[in-house]
Amino acid sequence: MSKAFTKESDADEDDDGVGGVAAPIPAGAKNYITPQGYARLRDELLQLMDEERPKVVEAVHWAAKNGDRSENGDYLYGKKRLREIDRRIRFLTKRLEIAEVTDPSVHQGSDKVFFGATVCYVDEGGEERTVTILGIDEAQSAQSQVSWISPIARALLKAREGDVVKLVTPGGAHEVEVLSVRYPAPPSPTS
Incomplete structure (x- = not known):
């Protein structure tokens, strides 16, 4: 068979994401x-x-x-x-x-968790963590950023400060308490 009609690998066709794996967007x-x-x-x-x-x-x-x-x-x-x-x-x-x-700064001052919020929470073991809920293509776990489709983000979304929410993970269900919610400041108007 001619080399011109062979693919280098089957993965070449669809691996458009970083490292060959595109983050999936839930259907709909x-x-x-x-x-x-x-x-x-x-x-x-x-x-x-x-x-x-x-x-x-x-x-x-x-x-x-x-x-x-x-x-x-x-x-x-x-x-x-x-x-x-x-x-x-x-x-x-x-x-x-x-x-x-979606500009998260529109929620500044709110105590409810929406996309773009930085949330401080405590787990059952008393360990405090802070995460920022961002988009699939921009979240970087090394900077304590999580995708809005991650289990922790799904559990936190729409919760308020003081709420205890159920976090379902492959290791089982856990409870976490929302300690604080903050949003970035709106961009300053240019003169």
């Missing part, structure tokens, strides 16, 4: 994201399209002129990087098209 749900998260994704998309992709295309074009492409490392690695960039561009484009930008 919206892709909520903060204005800051939307701006970061848009900036990444523009940087890939306007800066990184043209550089890689130029490198691949130069490498292609150097002869035998089957043994040309610059050409092979450049083409691989180009596929990665194109896959990420498709992913970002799809996610930005379906994004539902």
Whole structure:
């Protein structure tokens, strides 16, 4: 069979997300994201399209002129990087098209948990934790951010300060008490 008609791997077709795994959006749900998260994704998309992709295309074009492409490392690695960039561009484009930008600062002063809230809670063992509920494409667990579809976010959403809510995890059900809820300040009006 000709090499031209084979795929490099079955995963190449659909792995548009970071690290090859796109975060799933529940069926019928919206892709909520903060204005800051939307701006970061848009900036990444523009940087890939306007800066990184043209550089890689130029490198691949130069490498292609150097002869035998089957043994040309610059050409092979450049083409691989180009596929990665194109896959990420498709992913970002799809996610930005379906994004539902939601500004959490509109809830400032509220004691009820909505999207974008930073919530301090205590678990049954007395351990205090603070999480910020963000969109699927912007939450970073290393910064105590959780996706709005995570079990803890689902348990906390719509709760108020002082409420005890049930957190269902694979390890069983637990109770957590909401200690405080805060939201970012609204953007200051520019003069």
